[in-house]
Amino acid sequence: MRRSEFNRAVADEFGDRSNAIVNDLVLSQVGxxxxxxxxxAGVPPRDVWLALCAELDVPVARRHGVGRLEPRAR
Incomplete structure (x- = not known):
């Protein structure tokens, strides 16, 4: 997961609260x-995303594959 995918995933899942969550919520799973x-600090965005999902009880079905844009048509 790239940082841009992380940002999209957080925005899609948490909407207006996403900025506060990313900047204020302390997660024990990432130190x-x-x-x-x-x-x-270098923690991979995917690890941060999964820690965030666990902390905020995001359903497993919404944890994987989020944040990705559809591939471009050729």
């Missing part, structure tokens, strides 16, 4: 950091 701080 007691906010998602933004964890990514800045």
């Amino acid at each position: 007691d950091r906010t998602p933004a701080d964890a990514i800045a």
Whole structure:
């Protein structure tokens, strides 16, 4: 998962709360950091996304494959 995919996934799942969640919510699974701080420290965005999903009880069905754009038609 790229950072841009992480950003889209968070925005799609949490809407207006996404900015506050990324910058304010501390996640123990990524070293007691906010998602933004964890990514800045080098934690892969996918690991941060999964920790965020676990913390906020996002259903498993909405955790995988989110944030990706559809492939371009050739």
